[in-house]
Amino acid sequence: MAVAEAPVSGGKPLRGDVVAGLTAAAVVIPKAMAYATIAGLPIEVGLYTAFVPMLVYVLLGTSRPLSVSTTTTIAILTGAELSSVAPGADPGQLIVVTATLTLMVGAILVVASLLRLGFVANFISLPVLVGFKAGIGVVIIVDQLPKLLGLHFDKGSFVHNVGEILRGLGHLSWPTLAVGVGTIAVLTLIERLRPRWPAPLIAVAGAIAAAGLLGWENHGIDLVGTVPSGFPHLTLPDLALAQQLWPGACGIALMSFTETIAVGRAFQASHEPLPRANRELLATGAGNVAGAFFGAMPSGGGMSQTAVNRRAGARSQMSEVVTAAATVATMLLLAPLIGLMPHATLAALVIVYSIGLINPADFRDILRVRRTEFLWALAAFAGVMLLGTLKGILVAIVVSLVALAHQAADPAVRLLGRKPGTNVFRARTPEHPDDEAFPGLLLLRLEGRLFFVNAERAAEKIRPLIAQYHPRYVVLDLSGLFDLEYSALSALIDAERRHRAAGVQLVLSGLNPEVHAMVLRSPLGKALGEEWMFFNLEMAVDRLQADAALPTPAESPT
Structure with a gap:
């Protein structure tokens, strides 16, 4: 679906791109850090992911407004793979495993581009994708609730985590819950009353200021802690892990490309060329390959940040250069302040933006049109929650292919x-x-x-x-x-x-x-x-x- 051309502030394209890039950065930076926590990674990994892949995409990508970092779906898939391959790993080992996974995701996308496999993005039908994303949304919310409630337990399957949360309700931390609920309230009110304001930036800045001034850490509220400042260091992947990581890397690569091409097409203006699928494979693949050596997690085009970028007046990829520059400034100057951020604030941020993945109206519309495809959506939804996110991708693909086979086998x-x-x-x-x-x-x-x-x-x-x-x-x-x-x-x-x-x-x-x-x-x-x-x-x-x-x-x- 193409969108109308966005207005440009002051009538000057460059100024419009600068304003759009800074506005998008106010959304991208807090969310990227939050998504890193979804994957169980240090929050600075989110900053690295909003820097290198975005710059590479500017050089190779075909969509003008697409903003590239990471997404909720990619983050939860990455976290599932890391917990499977490297459970209990220390931060240093985790970074190496992440770099290897990111490199493999990028290599798969680049090879797919050379083989001209852009059509693979169509292998997951829309109803199945609706169910898959809704399931991802529920999984993410359940994953973040312990941080919002101040609970600590060993994570397990979806059902295990739900049970632990219910058992721990009698021991929740009320100050932590107050911070999380307050963050959700701020985000919700700003989104409704002042939708043009950078709600994530305001919420994060307010929480950091309050934590520093009021000494929240002394009230049992967990803070992020020390965040390394400066540019990311060179990280060398460990190719010995490739055999363990390749199934997960294939799933993440498929989801990265599917989201990237879908977002690029959704925000294409009427006067702009349609994003080219195989070139998008190359751009996102090269971004992941480069990001792997600088500590980034797997990346792709993000829906909400691209929407902000377009609404703020982006007309060219220069807006993404501005967003990447703002990320560099954050890494160099603001790392000490980020360390004061409460985990409950990050969890609230993730929950608010993950709820958008769950759209009951989509299920209702599918059911109204075709009951069979509604059942496919439910199968993908349940598959993610009961079998895990990576296996959920397999369920989604299998359901789509079975649906295609069923249609082909029943001619009109x-x-x-x-x-x-x-x-x-x-x-x-x-x-x-x-x-x-x-x-x-x-x-x-x-x-x-x-x-x-x-x-x-x-x-x-x-x-x-x-x-x-x-x-x-x-x-x-x-x-x-x-x-x-x-x-x-x-x-x-x-x-x-x-x-x-x-x-x-x-x-x-x-x-x-x-x-x-x-x-x-x-x-x-x-x-x-x-x-x-x-x-x-x-x-x-x-x-x-x-x-x-x-x-x-x-x-x-x-």
Whole structure:
């Protein structure tokens, strides 16, 4: 979905990009630090992720407003992988494992770009993605609640964490809870009353100031603590971990690219070129590869920060350069102040922005349109929570592919009638009881692709109709059929022989040039000849009425 061109402050493109970059930085920097905590990493990793990958994307990316750092989905997937591969690792080891994971994610994306696999982003259907993201949102909220409540326990599965939270409610820290609830209230009020204000920056700055002035640490409120200042140090990945990390890296790479291309397309202005999928693979992949050597976690395009960037007036990728520069200033000058930030504030920030992943209206809309796809969304939702986030990706992909296979295996076969007084043939339904039917003629339309998976299913739908109407001619309208595979053609040849032996003539109409040429080269073409193949359905009906001296069209039988 394209968006309208954003206004530019002062009428000058460069000034608009500077304002947009600084405004986006006010959102990106606090959220990046919060997302690092989701992954179980030091918060400075979030700053590194908002710096290097963003600059690399500026050089290679094709979307003008896209703001690149990390996202809630990527963060929770990263955290799940790190806890699986390196449970209980000290911060130094964790950084090495993260660097290796980030490098592998980037390498996978770069290789996918070289192989031109941009279409893979379409492998997860929208209903499944809705369920997957909602599940991620619930998992993140449950993961952050202990920090909001001041509870401490060993993390485990989703069900385990929920149970521990419920058991610990009698021992929560009221001061910590007050800080978290207060942060949520500030964020919510600003978003509603002053949506143009940088709510995350205001909430974080207020919490840091209060913690320093009021000595919150003395009241049992956990603070972030020491944050290293300066540029990130060179980090060398450990390729010996590749065998353990590659399944998770594949899942994170898929989600990174899916989110990046979706956000880039969503915020494309009408005058801007559409983001190129394979180039986006290269840009995000190179950003991850470079970021790996500077302590960054896996990255991709972020929805909320890109929305802020666009609304604030971004017209070019210069706005992202400004955001990266603001991140550098934070690393060099503000690290001591960041150390005063309460963990409850970060948790509240994560929870508020993770709730946006859970949209019951999306589930309702899917259910209203198609119940089957609603069940797919629920399967992905439950898969994330019950099987874990990385396995949840697998569930999402499998559900999407099963859905695709189910649709392909059940081809549409429509019984047609003619709209009275026109040459329009359409499916006969109770809504059109006056549509014309033709005694002796059975008009059927096949749609989609007919191949070995669904040929027999199409035959199963056609046989009862022949038995019900006892036609002299079965006319297959193939105008909606874009491909006829050899196995399906063989089945059609056998069906033509059986029906001809039973006194029923098969007739084809509306064949596209490829299907027509294929039929002519087969025994079916020899059996039918041009006599029983027509340019369109109207010509077939006119000819068959005349040849068989059928009566004037009558009302369709009930």
